[in-house]
Amino acid sequence: MISSSLQQLAEALGSKAISSVELTQLYLDRIARHDARLNAYITIDAEASLSQARLADQRLARGEGGPLTGIPIAQKDIFCAKGWRTTCASRILDNFVSPYDATVIQRFADAGAVLLGKTNMDEFAMGSSNETSYYGPVRNPWDLDCVPGGSSGGSAAAVAARLTPAATGTDTGGSIRQPAALCNLTGIKPTYGVVSRWGMIAFASSLDQAGALAPSAADCARLLNVMAGFDERDSTSIDRPAEDYCREIDSRPNGLPLAGLKIGLPKQFLGEGNDPQVMQLIEAAIADYEQLGAEFVDVSLPNMGLSVAAYYVIAPAEASSNLARFDGVRYGYRAPDYRDLNDMYRRSRAQGFGAEVKRRILIGTYVLSHGYYDAYYLQAQRIRRLIANDFSEAFRHCDLLLGPTIPSPAFKLGDKAADPVQMYLSDIYTIAVNLAGLPGVSTPCGFVGKLPAGLQLIGNYFSEARLLNAAHRYQQVKPWHLQLPPGFAE
Amino acid sequence: MIPYKPLPSNTSVIFAMSLTLEQVRRVAQLARIEISDDEANSTLAQLNSIFALIEEMQSVDTQGIEPMAHAQEMMQRLRDDLPDARDSGERRAAFQAIAPETAEGLYLVPKVIE
Numbered sequence: 001m002i003s004s005s006l007q008q009l010a011e012a013l014g015s016k017a018i019s020s021v022e023l024t025q026l027y028l029d030r031i032a033r034h035d036a037r038l039n040a041y042i043t044i045d046a047e048a049s050l051s052q053a054r055l056a057d058q059r060l061a062r063g064e065g066g067p068l069t070g071i072p073i074a075q076k077d078i079f080c081a082k083g084w085r086t087t088c089a090s091r092i093l094d095n096f097v098s099p100y101d102a103t104v105i106q107r108f109a110d111a112g113a114v115l116l117g118k119t120n121m122d123e124f125a126m127g128s129s130n131e132t133s134y135y136g137p138v139r140n141p142w143d144l145d146c147v148p149g150g151s152s153g154g155s156a157a158a159v160a161a162r163l164t165p166a167a168t169g170t171d172t173g174g175s176i177r178q179p180a181a182l183c184n185l186t187g188i189k190p191t192y193g194v195v196s197r198w199g200m201i202a203f204a205s206s207l208d209q210a211g212a213l214a215p216s217a218a219d220c221a222r223l224l225n226v227m228a229g230f231d232e233r234d235s236t237s238i239d240r241p242a243e244d245y246c247r248e249i250d251s252r253p254n255g256l257p258l259a260g261l262k263i264g265l266p267k268q269f270l271g272e273g274n275d276p277q278v279m280q281l282i283e284a285a286i287a288d289y290e291q292l293g294a295e296f297v298d299v300s301l302p303n304m305g306l307s308v309a310a311y312y313v314i315a316p317a318e319a320s321s322n323l324a325r326f327d328g329v330r331y332g333y334r335a336p337d338y339r340d341l342n343d344m345y346r347r348s349r350a351q352g353f354g355a356e357v358k359r360r361i362l363i364g365t366y367v368l369s370h371g372y373y374d375a376y377y378l379q380a381q382r383i384r385r386l387i388a389n390d391f392s393e394a395f396r397h398c399d400l401l402l403g404p405t406i407p408s409p410a411f412k413l414g415d416k417a418a419d420p421v422q423m424y425l426s427d428i429y430t431i432a433v434n435l436a437g438l439p440g441v442s443t444p445c446g447f448v449g450k451l452p453a454g455l456q457l458i459g460n461y462f463s464e465a466r467l468l469n470a471a472h473r474y475q476q477v478k479p480w481h482l483q484l485p486p487g488f489a490e
Numbered sequence: 491m492i493p494y495k496p497l498p499s500n501t502s503v504i505f506a507m508s509l510t511l512e513q514v515r516r517v518a519q520l521a522r523i524e525i526s527d528d529e530a531n532s533t534l535a536q537l538n539s540i541f542a543l544i545e546e547m548q549s550v551d552t553q554g555i556e557p558m559a560h561a562q563e564m565m566q567r568l569r570d571d572l573p574d575a576r577d578s579g580e581r582r583a584a585f586q587a588i589a590p591e592t593a594e595g596l597y598l599v600p601k602v603i604e
Contacts (some may be wrong), residue, residue, distance in 0.1 A: 093494075099581070099588065141577035190561055207561070235566055235567055240561065303550075306546060329597050331588045332590075341601075343524075343600050346523060351527065362517050379550075381559055383547055385555055419539075437561025
């Protein structure tokens with residue numbers, strides 16, 4: 001059962017081969033047995049999950065089930081879920097039980113999916129290794145000494161160890177694609193504005209986008225079908241007709257499955273900074289894509305090298321503004337002792353936020369302060385446009401871009417924790433995609449020793465169906481995604 | 491959307507290559523985060539290494555490039571400023587149940603005015 005795709009699970013539930021209660025219990029048992037080694041979940045509420053499963057079984061019995069009805073899904077602990085503790089992996093929200101559902105949570109509930117638990121993450125999604133969580137680091141199921149990536153590291157580890165069939169994530173600078181790559185999963189960050197941000201705790205609002213992590217591209221397409229859609233409560237939600245993200249995957253091509261697809265190889269993605277073994281896997285994947293009918297062209301993204309610098313101005317600037325709301329007044333942590341109102345704010349925030357979150361708030365406050373705004377914030381926004389223009393130019397010559405998701409496989413816990421700049425550079429290939437607002441997918445492309453590597457595909461705006469299909473066709477000939485980490489197969 | 495106004499050409503741009511301890515304390519005060527001297531010192535070194543990375547941007551000529559504030563070129567949607575059913579008063583109790591301190595439907599904070 002734990003190797004089943006979402007489609008197979010839906011068929012098993014539809015044919016009564018298994019009930020939602022049984023399936024949910026199976027995953028709750030796996031979490032109880034294995035999660036002490038991973039720390040992938042922050043909150044489990046078996047009774048709440050099983051009561052949703054019972055409702056799903058009734059719905060299935062009435063013949064009213066949809067593609068996700070009765071299927072347990074883990075939710076990143078950044079999505080507010082009514083009655084569930086929603087912490088964003090921060091002490092400042094340790095006691096926060098959400099009084100409402102995020103739109104993403106509501107859409108899964110409407111589809112009849114079961115909320116299996118809330119997954120661990122970097123505090124406020126600020127991190128690339130899941131080491132900044134107030135609840136402790138998450139470990140990579142492929143090597144318990146290594147990080148799972150971040151910030152959606154709990155979601156990635158949980159799916160990789162099959163402690164859930166699939167999970168949600170959010171991606172501000174690579175936080176879905178990078179952990180997907182390090183944990184042998186498919187991860188999709190949709191076009192900015194495709195999935196509602198309402199009820200998703202904000203980090204950097206012009207970059208944040210929710211998406212999905214699952215073993216296969218076909219699974220991700222089914223998840224996106226439920227998650228995507230216009231939401232009037234998110235002022236940046238895009239009002240456009242709903243689409244079926246499975247449509248290209250489900251089609252039967254005449255001839256080669258990717259005939260006519262033109263893939264660009266940005267030279268900035270394929271240079272010397274990459275681990276040579278990761279590069280060998282990427283080159284092998286390029287050959288596989290040629291066999292599938294794709295054509296390759298060389299392209300250039302000349303300003304890509306500036307993306308990390310621009311990101312570490314824009315994202316902290318937006319974060320410093322967004323996180324001003326955590327003040328110890330309306331919800332969350334309030335310091336026990338203080339002299340006056342200002343002191344209450346200062347102590348509540350000092351005690352409630354972890355070191356990385358404080359660092360980013362300080363950077364953001366500084367770059368927005370008087371005298372520095374033009375030199376940093378506006379300059380970063382101008383560079384953001386140069387980067388977006390580079391992508392537009394590249395997409396005049398090709399349909400998709402291909403390269404590694406991250407230059408190296410997973411690193412050891414603690415290796416980069418003391419050096420923020422080294423940590424930030426691990427997102428070098430993912431950040432530019434967020435700055436431009438484009439969709440990106442990471443798909444497994446093989447192993448370096450026992451550690452997985454990921455291949456990133458980037459598409460033009462709203463090309464999710466095509467991106468997922470390009471990953472899917474590759475997965476049909478190179479099913480790396482079906483491999484399970486030793487120690488979690490039982 | 492807020493229309494973009496280009497800078498006057500004589501605007502002097504300040505390039506801060508590194509922060510001072512006093513600036514770290516000042517920024518922490520602006521951000522309402524209490525910071526000890528030890529923390530300020532260790533934060534200073536880390537912030538300066540991050541700013542060294544950020545300084546790469548300063549060598550790029552961006553004259554005439556319009557800042558990109560958002561990932562999508564779209565107008566901000568507006569709605570009537572009226573409560574809808576979801577905002578009804580019945581939810582006040584639920585929202586205040588999770589507050590550190592309330593009384594009679596109000597959020598309590600330390601006394602500000604004597």
